[in-house]
Amino acid sequence: MSTDREVAILGAGMHPWGKWGRNFVEYGLVAARAALADAGVEWRDVQFVSGADTMRNGYPGYVSGATFAQALGWQGAQVASSYAACASGVTALSTARAQILAGFCDVALVVGADTTPKGFLAPNAGERGDDPDWLRFRLLGATNPTYFGLYARRRMDLYGATSDDFAAVKAKNSRHGLANPNARYRREVTLDDVRTSPLVADPLRLLDICATSDGAAAIVVTSLEWARAHGHTAPVRVAGISTVSPSYPNPVLELPNFATDSAAGAGADPAPTLGFKDSIADRAYAEAGVGPEDLDLAEVYDLSTALELDWYEHIGLCAPGEAEKLLRDGDTAIGGRIPVNASGGLACFGEAVPAQAIAQVCELTWQVRGVAGERQVEGARVGLSVNQGLFGHGSAVVVTR
Amino acid sequence: MSRTRVPAVDGWFTMDEQEPHLVGARGTESGSYFFPKALAVSANPAAPFEEREDVALSRRGRVWSYTTNHYEPPEPYVSPDPFVPYTVVAVELEVEKMVVLGPLATGADPSTLRVGMEVELVLGPLYEDAEHEYVIWQWAPVADSGSSK
Numbered sequence: 001m002s003t004d005r006e007v008a009i010l011g012a013g014m015h016p017w018g019k020w021g022r023n024f025v026e027y028g029l030v031a032a033r034a035a036l037a038d039a040g041v042e043w044r045d046v047q048f049v050s051g052a053d054t055m056r057n058g059y060p061g062y063v064s065g066a067t068f069a070q071a072l073g074w075q076g077a078q079v080a081s082s083y084a085a086c087a088s089g090v091t092a093l094s095t096a097r098a099q100i101l102a103g104f105c106d107v108a109l110v111v112g113a114d115t116t117p118k119g120f121l122a123p124n125a126g127e128r129g130d131d132p133d134w135l136r137f138r139l140l141g142a143t144n145p146t147y148f149g150l151y152a153r154r155r156m157d158l159y160g161a162t163s164d165d166f167a168a169v170k171a172k173n174s175r176h177g178l179a180n181p182n183a184r185y186r187r188e189v190t191l192d193d194v195r196t197s198p199l200v201a202d203p204l205r206l207l208d209i210c211a212t213s214d215g216a217a218a219i220v221v222t223s224l225e226w227a228r229a230h231g232h233t234a235p236v237r238v239a240g241i242s243t244v245s246p247s248y249p250n251p252v253l254e255l256p257n258f259a260t261d262s263a264a265g266a267g268a269d270p271a272p273t274l275g276f277k278d279s280i281a282d283r284a285y286a287e288a289g290v291g292p293e294d295l296d297l298a299e300v301y302d303l304s305t306a307l308e309l310d311w312y313e314h315i316g317l318c319a320p321g322e323a324e325k326l327l328r329d330g331d332t333a334i335g336g337r338i339p340v341n342a343s344g345g346l347a348c349f350g351e352a353v354p355a356q357a358i359a360q361v362c363e364l365t366w367q368v369r370g371v372a373g374e375r376q377v378e379g380a381r382v383g384l385s386v387n388q389g390l391f392g393h394g395s396a397v398v399v400t401r
Numbered sequence: 402m403s404r405t406r407v408p409a410v411d412g413w414f415t416m417d418e419q420e421p422h423l424v425g426a427r428g429t430e431s432g433s434y435f436f437p438k439a440l441a442v443s444a445n446p447a448a449p450f451e452e453r454e455d456v457a458l459s460r461r462g463r464v465w466s467y468t469t470n471h472y473e474p475p476e477p478y479v480s481p482d483p484f485v486p487y488t489v490v491a492v493e494l495e496v497e498k499m500v501v502l503g504p505l506a507t508g509a510d511p512s513t514l515r516v517g518m519e520v521e522l523v524l525g526p527l528y529e530d531a532e533h534e535y536v537i538w539q540w541a542p543v544a545d546s547g548s549s550k
Binding site: 122123125127129130132134135136137138139140141142143145146149150151152153154157158198199200201202203204248249251253257258259260261262263264265 | 409410428431432433434435436437439440442443444445446465466467468469470471472474475476477478479480487489491496497498499500501502503504511515516517527537
């Protein structure tokens with residue numbers, strides 16, 4: 001495994017997830033302070049601030065890198081702000097990594113924070129007849145859970161998944177999150193709790209679908225040289241990052257589209273053997289020189305319980321159609337062969353869009369350091385985080401020790 | 402006074418009450434299909450700048466998946482008062498080798514839907530105001546479409 005394209009993660013920090021109703025910048029400051037303290041790095045030593053943007057908090061949210069740099073006190077650091085929907089956090093990390101590996105800086109702070117409205121995420125206001133995100137609500141009432149429901153129903157009809165399989169994902173993640181002080185929901189959820197919660201997008205019920213939350217996460221990343229020079233002989237490392245987009249023709253109906261790509265046409269490229277979600281982790285694996293068999297744990301984006309099962313297959317933990325068996329066998333619970341969402345996942349956090357992908361990396365950092373407390377995955381050394389942002393943003397990170 | 406039937410979105414489908422179809426685009430070089438044609442949201446990378454011609458998409462396809470929404474969505478969805486659950490169907494078109502979303506036909510029973518069953522394009526109401534009934538394309542189970550239309 002090559003180390004010349006790796007960077008060190010020296011610090012990780014969060015503001016607890018919840019519905020706090022305060023300004024997102026406050027949360028970001030708490031997370032940044034925690035990450036800097038964890039790293040033993042002074043704010044003045046940070047040379048690059050990479051912000052993950054929020055679209056729901058006005059202009060400061062669009063220029064998050066500068067917003068956080070100003071809130072911490074201008075000190076001349078270079079800044080960048082990234083938006084890639086749910087993948088924003090990893091895009092921000094990728095930008096920071098590129099700056100470090102290119103030699104333009106040694107120390108970077110990556111921050112994402114959000115304050116979210118109650119209920120469904122809705123499109124921007126106004127009559128916007130040329131925006132597919134607006135049109136899907138207007139013409140179809142196709143909310144995000146609508147797409148999740150379509151994927152879940154397909155698992156049932158193709159693979160024989162049951163509503164109880166979906167509920168079992170929630171129950172597992174709720175047990176994992178019990179010991180996570182940053183999780184919003186720390187209560188054991190039973191199959192019956194899920195079964196009796198209201199239907200949202202059939203077959204998915206309220207407890208199958210993640211909430212939206214306020215929260216913030218931050219990490220401090222440095223060059224390996226800088227880390228060594230400051231006494232970190234074997235730091236946690238970012239070994240691979242993926243920010244891929246789909247390859248044509250992508251056969252899966254993606255948010256917010258009305259249709260898939262067409263696989264017809266003589267001039268078309270040969271159909272890729274991998275759908276978009278299959279290709280996301282592949283890129284990070286390739287950069288890191290590892291494969292699914294090397295993983296000790298994974299943090300996957302469980303926007304719905306059924307989507308967690310999809311991810312098992314997309315990241316290569318099992319073949320298509322076998323995710324339910326992996327779950328039923330207990331392989332993906334802490335103590336199992338390949339624990340998934342040891343943090344409790346989005347089931348216990350609720351999504352704070354620009355912070356969530358960074359939070360996944362925080363969890364991997366603590367796990368491979370062996371400091372995750374009661375949710376520690378024994379002997380964890382290699383972890384993968386994966387998610388997908390609206391409009392074609394893949395995102396995955398391999399973290400190693 | 403009866404309301405005038407108008408499409409809820411211009412140029413995405415024909416208003417032929419008997420045999421409506423979706424209006425897509427076909428690349429003149431690649432032969433790939435695109436929907437909706439009005440939004441240049443996708444292209445075949447083998448021919449990113451090709452000319453496109455309007456094309457009627459297949460009126461029949463097979464269910465890829467489906468879901469019924471039980472919560473009232475936010476605006477700009479125009480919800481009846483009180484809110485009524487509604488079903489969205491994803492349909493695989495054989496010739497075009499693509500999946501297209503649409504509402505389930507008004508009055509069709511979502512409990513009869515199965516992945517792989519055949520459906521057909523029809524027109525139905527989306528919402529209305531004082532002068533207009535806004536019409537949308539819908540997917541109807543083929544067995545139902547003969548008897549109820």
